[in-house]
Amino acid sequence: MxxxxxxxxxxxxxxxxxxxxxxxxxxxxxxxxxxxxFVYPWAPEVDYNKRTELDxxxxxxxxxxxxxxxxxxxxxxxxxxxxxxxxxSIAVGILNRLNLIIDGSLGYFGCGLxxxxxxxxxxxxxxxxGENMMAGTVLIEKNxxxxxxxxxxxxxxxCKGSVGSRTGIDMKGGTIxxxxxxxxxxxxxxxxxxxxxxxxxxxxxxxxxxxxxIYIGGxxxxxxxxxxxxxLSGLDKAWLSRKLSLYGLLPEKGVDHFTxxxxxxxxxxxxxxxxxxxxxxx
Amino acid sequence: MCGxxxxxxxxxxxxxxxxxxxxxxxxxxxxxxSTGFAIYGAPRENSLVMRFKVAEQEDITSGGFKIHQxxxxxxxxxxxxxxxxxxxxxxxxxxxxxxxxxxxxYDGDLENLAKYVEDVEGAEILSLGSALELVxxxxxxxxxxxxxxxxxxxxxxxxxxxxxxxxxxxxxxxAHPYWAFPYNDISLVHNGQITNYWIMRRQMERKGSRFMxxxxxxxxxxxxxxxxxxxxTLEESLRQSIDEIDGVFTYLVATRDELGVAKDTMAAKPxxxxxxxxxxxxxxxxxAIRAIMPHEIDTYDPYEAEVRVWQA
Numbered sequence: 001m002x003x004x005x006x007x008x009x010x011x012x013x014x015x016x017x018x019x020x021x022x023x024x025x026x027x028x029x030x031x032x033x034x035x036x037x038f039v040y041p042w043a044p045e046v047d048y049n050k051r052t053e054l055d056x057x058x059x060x061x062x063x064x065x066x067x068x069x070x071x072x073x074x075x076x077x078x079x080x081x082x083x084x085x086x087x088x089s090i091a092v093g094i095l096n097r098l099n100l101i102i103d104g105s106l107g108y109f110g111c112g113l114x115x116x117x118x119x120x121x122x123x124x125x126x127x128x129x130g131e132n133m134m135a136g137t138v139l140i141e142k143n144x145x146x147x148x149x150x151x152x153x154x155x156x157x158x159c160k161g162s163v164g165s166r167t168g169i170d171m172k173g174g175t176i177x178x179x180x181x182x183x184x185x186x187x188x189x190x191x192x193x194x195x196x197x198x199x200x201x202x203x204x205x206x207x208x209x210x211x212x213x214i215y216i217g218g219x220x221x222x223x224x225x226x227x228x229x230x231x232l233s234g235l236d237k238a239w240l241s242r243k244l245s246l247y248g249l250l251p252e253k254g255v256d257h258f259t260x261x262x263x264x265x266x267x268x269x270x271x272x273x274x275x276x277x278x279x280x281x282x
Numbered sequence: 283m284c285g286x287x288x289x290x291x292x293x294x295x296x297x298x299x300x301x302x303x304x305x306x307x308x309x310x311x312x313x314x315x316s317t318g319f320a321i322y323g324a325p326r327e328n329s330l331v332m333r334f335k336v337a338e339q340e341d342i343t344s345g346g347f348k349i350h351q352x353x354x355x356x357x358x359x360x361x362x363x364x365x366x367x368x369x370x371x372x373x374x375x376x377x378x379x380x381x382x383x384x385x386x387x388y389d390g391d392l393e394n395l396a397k398y399v400e401d402v403e404g405a406e407i408l409s410l411g412s413a414l415e416l417v418x419x420x421x422x423x424x425x426x427x428x429x430x431x432x433x434x435x436x437x438x439x440x441x442x443x444x445x446x447x448x449x450x451x452x453x454x455x456x457a458h459p460y461w462a463f464p465y466n467d468i469s470l471v472h473n474g475q476i477t478n479y480w481i482m483r484r485q486m487e488r489k490g491s492r493f494m495x496x497x498x499x500x501x502x503x504x505x506x507x508x509x510x511x512x513x514x515t516l517e518e519s520l521r522q523s524i525d526e527i528d529g530v531f532t533y534l535v536a537t538r539d540e541l542g543v544a545k546d547t548m549a550a551k552p553x554x555x556x557x558x559x560x561x562x563x564x565x566x567x568x569x570a571i572r573a574i575m576p577h578e579i580d581t582y583d584p585y586e587a588e589v590r591v592w593q594a
Contacts, residue, residue: 165550
């Protein structure tokens with residue numbers, strides 16, 4: 001696909017616009033020439049081969065996050081957190097690449113506002129996990145609470161278990177993947193991005209969504225206002241298969257049974273025209 | 283935002299006083315204003331426990347020199363009225379200057395007893411029952427638990443609350459749990475906002491229900507008591523509330539041998555649930571459950587309009 005300017009062409013060439021939007025939503029383009037859009041000048045340079053562990057059993061969330069920051073400033077690129085004890089607001093605001101392994105569960109607002117790290121969590125996570133995530137990948141082995149991935153803008157946010165209600169509320173980009181079920185009002189006021197739920201979805205799915213795409217592998221309790229079914233194309237199937245395979249969630253029977261939900265475009269669109277996909281690499 | 287927690291052991295007893303203290307202390311950041319416990323021990327036949335207060339903690343500091351004598355006078359009047367009703371007092375404890383625990387036997391009408399006691403100035407019955415012990419006061423869980431000697435309380439289940447006061451006063455009257463007046467052994471904690479509070483309160487008051495505070499959570503206790511008085515089971519009452527109570531809420535109700543939970547239709551208030559063959563634990567945040575089970579466990583968030591009831 002060609003853009004209308006050199007900048008757009010280069011952006012497409014880099015594979016930064018795989019999501020096709022339509023209707024009142026307009027794509028604007030991330031400029032690869034603007035280096036400051038890719039990195040934060042103050043973010044530390046880390047080495048993935050430099051590894052350490054942090055036992056946080058007796059630390060407060062503030063102490064844990066400061067310790068993480070200190071380790072990253074020392075160049076540690078692989079950090080294992082032990083005994084997180086479901087504490088809240090852990091690993092928030094990480095703006096650089098990092099291989100972060102959390103051995104246990106997190107409370108609410110874990111990994112909020114992150115832009116780049118790759119995170120693996122062996123337990124479950126609480127409310128508003130990954131809120132406003134901008135880039136990177138997060139893989140959660142167990143369940144997640146409500147408002148999972150609220151307002152995320154990029155990256156892959158993956159929960160292998162089931163999640164609560166209002167998953168992906170106000171999401172503006174990126175991909176949310178749920179291995180199990182999701183609760184009511186998932187995709188509420190969704191503006192961009194994609195959500196995949198391998199299991200069932202609660203009532204009012206996609207209520208008042210402006211754009212973006214939701215794929216459901218199980219039953220849908222009911223659709224919200226202006227959320228409508230769409231044809232599952234070959235491109236959709238290929239993308240779903242690739243994404244789910246990446247995280248070991250591809251069903252044995254494939255993806256043909258998924259239902260695709262998009263916006264009916266009958267509602268007012270409040271999209272403030274941010275870049276649809278910010279960055280795919282650091 | 284408030285924090286709620288509850289647990290129920292199935293088929294065994296445990297130190298629920300210490301367990302609930304640990305859970306609620308872990309939720310201190312959700313509500314530092316007051317903490318309350320409703321814990322359930324072995325029910326005793328022909329014996330009732332009454333927890334009551336005759337003043338607020340604040341009265342002690344702001345009530346002037348006379349308050350200490352006033353408290354003594356109020357307690358003496360409660361004692362006189364209990365004697366007048368034929369109550370046989372067997373135990374008496376005074377954890378604070380203003381709050382008391384009585385164990386007694388009484389075979390008369392409990393609603394009349396409760397109303398007669400609460401007719402004394404400043405008197406409020408916090409709980410009345412054969413298994414329920416309800417304490418609530420200002421401060422965090424560790425402070426309240428220590429003050430009222432809850433460590434070592436052997437029981438089957440309990441619920442508790444850490445309160446962040448938003449629309450009503452910071453006092454014991456507005457603290458949770460609420461006793462479902464006048465029903466034995468029924469208590470309730472709530473996290474949320476009831477938006478048809480005044481409409482329903484006026485309806486309940488016209489039917490003769492009593493409200494001691496202006497806290498919307500109290501409505502749920504009165505509402506539950508009213509449903510049960512009409513023969514509804516706990517589960518039926520919880521399900522009915524999903525349709526009739528407007529707002530966002532998650533609330534827990536405990537009876538002598540049950541623990542129940544209801545969530546609103548939008549699941550707008552948090553709850554994390556751990557369920558095994560011998561223990562159910564639930565709380566606003568998982569960190570509270572981890573406080574009593576530090577090992578790795580599987581938990582999940584109940585969904586919208588979900589109602590669950592467990593037996594001890």
